[in-house]
Amino acid sequence: MFKINDNYLKLPGSYLFSTIAKKVNAFQAENPDKTVIRLGIGDVTQPLAPVIIDALHSAVDEMGKAETFHGYAPDLGYEFLRTAIAKNDYADRGCEIAADEIFVSDGAKCDSGNIQEIFSVDNKIAVCDPVYPVYVDTNVMAGRTGTYDPKTEMWSDVIYMPCTAETNFAPELPKETPDLIYLCFPNNPTGATITKAQLQEWVDYANKVGAVIIYDAAYEAYISEADVPHTIYECEGARTCAIELKSFSKNAGFTGTRLGYTVIPKDLKCGDVMLHSLWARRHGTKYNGAPYIQQRAGEAVYTPEGKEQLAKQVAYYMNNAKVIKEGLQEAGYTVSGGVNAPYIWLKTPSGMTSWEFFDYLLANANVVGTPGSGFGPSGEGYFRLTAFGTYENTLAALDRIKRM
Amino acid sequence: MFKINDNYLKLPGSYLFSTIAKKVNAFQAENPDKTVIRLGIGDVTQPLAPVIIDALHSAVDEMGKAETFHGYAPDLGYEFLRTAIAKNDYADRGCEIAADEIFVSDGAKCDSGNIQEIFSVDNKIAVCDPVYPVYVDTNVMAGRTGTYDPKTEMWSDVIYMPCTAETNFAPELPKETPDLIYLCFPNNPTGATITKAQLQEWVDYANKVGAVIIYDAAYEAYISEADVPHTIYECEGARTCAIELKSFSKNAGFTGTRLGYTVIPKDLKCGDVMLHSLWARRHGTKYNGAPYIQQRAGEAVYTPEGKEQLAKQVAYYMNNAKVIKEGLQEAGYTVSGGVNAPYIWLKTPSGMTSWEFFDYLLANANVVGTPGSGFGPSGEGYFRLTAFGTYENTLAALDRIKRM
Numbered sequence: 001m002f003k004i005n006d007n008y009l010k011l012p013g014s015y016l017f018s019t020i021a022k023k024v025n026a027f028q029a030e031n032p033d034k035t036v037i038r039l040g041i042g043d044v045t046q047p048l049a050p051v052i053i054d055a056l057h058s059a060v061d062e063m064g065k066a067e068t069f070h071g072y073a074p075d076l077g078y079e080f081l082r083t084a085i086a087k088n089d090y091a092d093r094g095c096e097i098a099a100d101e102i103f104v105s106d107g108a109k110c111d112s113g114n115i116q117e118i119f120s121v122d123n124k125i126a127v128c129d130p131v132y133p134v135y136v137d138t139n140v141m142a143g144r145t146g147t148y149d150p151k152t153e154m155w156s157d158v159i160y161m162p163c164t165a166e167t168n169f170a171p172e173l174p175k176e177t178p179d180l181i182y183l184c185f186p187n188n189p190t191g192a193t194i195t196k197a198q199l200q201e202w203v204d205y206a207n208k209v210g211a212v213i214i215y216d217a218a219y220e221a222y223i224s225e226a227d228v229p230h231t232i233y234e235c236e237g238a239r240t241c242a243i244e245l246k247s248f249s250k251n252a253g254f255t256g257t258r259l260g261y262t263v264i265p266k267d268l269k270c271g272d273v274m275l276h277s278l279w280a281r282r283h284g285t286k287y288n289g290a291p292y293i294q295q296r297a298g299e300a301v302y303t304p305e306g307k308e309q310l311a312k313q314v315a316y317y318m319n320n321a322k323v324i325k326e327g328l329q330e331a332g333y334t335v336s337g338g339v340n341a342p343y344i345w346l347k348t349p350s351g352m353t354s355w356e357f358f359d360y361l362l363a364n365a366n367v368v369g370t371p372g373s374g375f376g377p378s379g380e381g382y383f384r385l386t387a388f389g390t391y392e393n394t395l396a397a398l399d400r401i402k403r404m
Numbered sequence: 405m406f407k408i409n410d411n412y413l414k415l416p417g418s419y420l421f422s423t424i425a426k427k428v429n430a431f432q433a434e435n436p437d438k439t440v441i442r443l444g445i446g447d448v449t450q451p452l453a454p455v456i457i458d459a460l461h462s463a464v465d466e467m468g469k470a471e472t473f474h475g476y477a478p479d480l481g482y483e484f485l486r487t488a489i490a491k492n493d494y495a496d497r498g499c500e501i502a503a504d505e506i507f508v509s510d511g512a513k514c515d516s517g518n519i520q521e522i523f524s525v526d527n528k529i530a531v532c533d534p535v536y537p538v539y540v541d542t543n544v545m546a547g548r549t550g551t552y553d554p555k556t557e558m559w560s561d562v563i564y565m566p567c568t569a570e571t572n573f574a575p576e577l578p579k580e581t582p583d584l585i586y587l588c589f590p591n592n593p594t595g596a597t598i599t600k601a602q603l604q605e606w607v608d609y610a611n612k613v614g615a616v617i618i619y620d621a622a623y624e625a626y627i628s629e630a631d632v633p634h635t636i637y638e639c640e641g642a643r644t645c646a647i648e649l650k651s652f653s654k655n656a657g658f659t660g661t662r663l664g665y666t667v668i669p670k671d672l673k674c675g676d677v678m679l680h681s682l683w684a685r686r687h688g689t690k691y692n693g694a695p696y697i698q699q700r701a702g703e704a705v706y707t708p709e710g711k712e713q714l715a716k717q718v719a720y721y722m723n724n725a726k727v728i729k730e731g732l733q734e735a736g737y738t739v740s741g742g743v744n745a746p747y748i749w750l751k752t753p754s755g756m757t758s759w760e761f762f763d764y765l766l767a768n769a770n771v772v773g774t775p776g777s778g779f780g781p782s783g784e785g786y787f788r789l790t791a792f793g794t795y796e797n798t799l800a801a802l803d804r805i806k807r808m
Contacts (some may be wrong), residue, residue, distance in 0.1 A: 001614030003524035113690035120407035210405030286517035
């Protein structure tokens with residue numbers, strides 16, 4: 001008789017955003033006259049930029065002709081895209097990353113969930129708290145996290161690094177030594193960043209203790225301050241300890257188009273074994289390449305027109321972030337984030353729990369946000385709003401919140 | 405100090421098609437004047453059909469306008485596509501599969517590699533021999549296959565079901581009881597099929613011993629004979645023991661476009677736990693949905709125009725299959741497959757090994773095929789040619805083989 005992977009049963013409840021969707025659907029069913037504004041999930045709302053649309057159309061046309069049709073893509077991604085990434089995201093920033101150290105995929109969520117597979121099940125992970133749930137949940141599924149304590153909402157074999165107002169929303173080096181360290185800056189959910197000097201400390205620490213940093217740079221395009229690193233490879237020594245995950249979802253609006261990439265430098269080794277080889281083997285065995293038309297769209301992101309059009313899109317969302325941040329401050333909330341990230345992180349008022357504030361905000365302002373506790377125990381008492389709505393909805397939402 | 409997943413190191417050599425690519429590249433470098441014809445990898449060559457191209461263009465246009473832009477797709481796939489699949493691939497064949505039992509993905513290779521994750525690492529797998537390498541390799545990576553014996557080329561904890569001329573290329577019920585049974589019909593690599601009555605025996609067996617059948621129906625569109633089942637759900641009792649994998653790669657030419665789906669009936673349970681829930685959790689946590697534009701292209705496959713245009717494409721490839729099969733027979737080879745599948749399986753002549761014949765064919769006819777031994781020990785002495793080339797190339801290849 002077959003058996004299931006019991007680790008799945010250890011996962012408490014359902015995925016955060018599914019729970020939110022159910023609550024919102026129930027509210028809408030009971031209040032069909034109310035217009036709900038969603039500033040919860042990190043999904044974009046602006047259409048794809050003209051340069052992306054042109055690239056997609058042109059690639060679709062190629063797929064319709066025998067001479068220019070494309071079947072299976074190369075395992076690691078097309079050379080034209082990997083070269084554009086290596087030049088624009090790394091060489092132009094003075095970072096030494098070769099095109100063949102870049103693995104193109106259908107998005108950073110998949111990569112951030114799958115990357116743990118190439119590591120031993122005995123490895124111990126360290127995560128920021130609060131944290132993007134995918135890092136922890138995928139390690140739970142792999143059996144790497146021990147037992148769950150529903151009272152503390154913590155796993156016995158996970159090292160939590162609290163990021164609260166007390167730590168200025170940055171993690172401190174953990175007391176216990178981890179094997180894998182998940183870092184995400186600009187941070188989801190808090191919108192916080194760390195400086196290049198601070199990130200260098202993490203790289204030095206990882207090299208010293210023999211840990212791998214899995215660095216999620218999905219929100220890099222939103223950085224506005226000078227001393228915030230755009231990639232971990234700006235730090236000396238990162239090539240021997242860091243994997244970087246990047247997404248086209250937030251800088252180019254690809255949430256429904258799907259494209260991302262992962263960088264594994266060939267210097268990152270366990271003994272003689274390059275992690276690059278393991279990930280290449282996984283890519284070749286379990287994945288069949290990102291679609292040709294999406295890879296051409298990704299290439300367009302790096303053209304001069306693409307850069308110009310997408311900078312405007314990012315500026316649009318960052319103006320929303322300003323509206324949210326200043327609006328909340330006017331209304332008396334304690335707020336952080338929103339300067340180098342499309343996320344605004346607020347302290348819930350009057351000692352409300354995160355979910356109490358979720359219900360309160362939905363019922364009274366008909367605005368959907370994300371409860372901080374959904375991202376981990378140290379997120380309790382906090383709440384996330386995102387800048388990815390339309391300007392009009394963002395204004396309206398803040399107007400409602402101010403009147404609340 | 406971090407450690408790697410040692411199971412990856414157990415994998416012998418590199419992935420079959422990477423090895424072939426390297427050999428062909430080396431031959432081309434040494435013989436720049438020779439034109440190599442590739443009838444090896446199962447990649448299609450015909451451009452996407454006009455109805456698919458139209459659907460892609462139209463969906464791209466939607467992505468360029470705010471009112472019709474699509475962000476994150478629903479976890480399981482868009483309702484419009486799942487409904488079309490449920491109706492056309494199941495209801496119209498008298499099979500009871502609901503739209504919400506269908507999980508849309510970016511392809512059957514990914515699904516066939518990932519599906520093992522929801523099962524216990526202690527489960528024992530049974531595979532046909534020869535077999536599509538992904539089934540075995542992904543179980544190796546998960547640590548489910550024991551140790552590898554380079555002499556027999558077999559894993560200690562895998563149940564092999566030989567499919568050779570002696571068994572009419574169909575597997576026999578195994579002596580040892582498996583937990584997971586991988587079946588693929590029409591078969592890759594042999595091109596063989598089994599009848600509905602034969603498949604019913606497998607379903608009855610799985611229900612009796614408490615095993616799950618993972619049924620890969622990627623080549624269903626190539627079935628030409630009446631008593632060959634198009635889906636395992638034609639068999640009574642399949643809802644309690646079978647998962648089905650489907651691809652748009654071979655029926656619609658999506659190898660570089662990427663779309664597929666997996667069916668898990670809600671009646672398939674381990675105790676109280678629906679496998680459907682586990683896969684839904686995996687999909688929600690580790691995957692972010694197939695792109696909107698690809699899902700619209702998938703929908704177009706099921707329109708009357710789509711069905712007509714794609715039937716012609718399949719007929720084109722099946723004519724190639726006929727050319728290969730009859731050509732090889734004329735040249736004196738022993739051949740099977742090619743009637744309900746785009747694969748032709750031939751016995752290597754004069755006692756050559758599969759790789760010897762690969763080198764011989766490449767050197768003397770400049771034709772690339774796939775060595776049968778790359779698919780498992782019982783594939784030794786066999787060789788696979790595919791019908792996915794152009795008609796002109798297929799004719800030319802057979803002409804060269806006949807003159808060899």
